[in-house]
Amino acid sequence: MLEVQVTRRVHHGLAVDATISLDGEIGVVFGPSGSGKSTLLRLIAGLTRPDVGRIALGGDVLFDSSRGVDVRLRHRRIGMIFQDDLLFPHLRVGANIGFGLNHEARDRRASRLAEVAALCGVEHLLDRWPSTLSGGERQRVGLARALAPRPRLLLCDEPVSALDLPNRHALLEGLRRVQKAERLPVLYVTHSPAEAIALGTRLFLIEHGRLVAEGSPLDVLANSRHAGFLHLEGVRNVFLGRVAEHAADQGSTRLELTGGPSLIVPHVDHPLGTAMIAEIRGDDVLLSLEPVTGVSARNLIEGVVEAVVPHGHEAEIVVRTGNLRWLASTVGPASGLLALSAGQTVYMIIKARSCRVALATPDRV
Incomplete structure (x- = not known):
């Protein structure tokens, strides 16, 4: 102590x-x-x-x-x-x-x-x-x-x-x-x-x-x-993953996040198995109470709400998927409209282009 x-x-x-x-x-x-x-x-x-x-x-x-x-x-x-x-x-x-x-x-x-x-x-x-x-x-x-x-x-x-x-x-x-x-x-x-x-x-x-x-x-x-x-600018989700698959048209790449789900990101010119870091802003994580179809976003990830932290006209939503903890930033009225609470199932909607990707350092491979 x-x-x-x-x-x-x-x-x-x-x-x-x-x-x-x-x-x-x-x-x-x-x-x-x-x-x-x-x-x-x-x-x-x-x-x-x-x-x-x-x-x-x-x-x-x-x-x-x-x-x-x-x-x-x-x-x-x-x-x-x-x-x-x-x-x-x-x-x-x-x-x-x-x-x-x-x-x-x-x-x-x-x-x-x-x-x-x-x-x-x-x-x-x-x-x-x-x-x-x-x-x-x-x-x-x-x-x-x-x-x-x-x-x-x-x-x-x-x-x-x-x-x-x-x-x-x-x-x-x-x-x-x-x-x-x-x-x-x-x-x-x-x-x-x-x-x-x-x-x-x-x-x-x-x-x-x-x-x-x-x-x-x-x-x-x-x-x-x-x-x-009051405004938590710069809050980002940062996860380790590996290249699992490349789209045939080389328009996107699928990463397997360590301890979590797959994530579709813009194409990366690295072979399968390469360790990567994926970063997603909390503002770029949209939430839905039901599975969504017919949208251009490539990622629909199911998770469970761990916490809802309101502040002013905004709120931070903590979502758990496997061993990973995500942060989604919302405006207060939106989080209220969804009636989010701990233990609730939600679906995160994330565009591939919202994912920033970089090579992991050698010691993380």
Whole structure:
């Protein structure tokens, strides 16, 4: 359990004043640029000292202004990854990952290095130099390096903001695997609603340095009390799949989504079995209570409503198909007209041309 209650004056116009707690889950710190998100992570890590407050992790007090406790950064056992991976250019990948294990016996060091390299999908890169890696590869190596010393908490400061869609998806999927395998709390900073909803189980909304709301990401972001987030622009569904079939006229391709249904997308010039990433905006998912025929849209996908979250004149509908969770954005009156509720069967109507497709990164194949 992470428990934080800190205050820090950043400059004349901004003071961070937040109280949060996080168990073994992925928490998202969300808010606009300049709201104090990164400063909050620096305070927890020990890179910046709070003016007053208390920070405890797993029952150990890391900072307490009233008792004069301030554990040094290197003794806090907190892993960190940033937008800039900060790899050591003079060390190969294996040495970068193992840098925090120099105090371990050789066999234990080798075993842990192999374990985290496999977990992060970089075991084939251990002999490479950082300068030869792609952006996504560098970030996954940075994640492995942060995990190697077995941290009790992982802090992530917008690590995917400079990556393209396939690498962004791969790193987010990697974080999910890491959190589950290592059973550690993860605190992830972003200003992307799509990332917040896709990754987090709990969201902390920061405005002007203050925590103004917390809860499930979708509920918090759709709450009409927070005017800056009334409209969830940019909310997207992002899924992994494989090329299953090409239309004879090469006008379309059928993907088999991992853990979900088939999806017809614009033709992709890749052989059967190729791993792909499919992205669909929530605004492009139409809903019907009955199967629909005689329409030009190529996808009619049956699912079950998991939640309906109204906000202002709009609503976000969460639909479950197999192991996949879809987000459909509707206007309020439309969702009311359909009388949608949890447990109800619906049909998603999606045009093929609304599906953006890209090659998945090699570690996802």
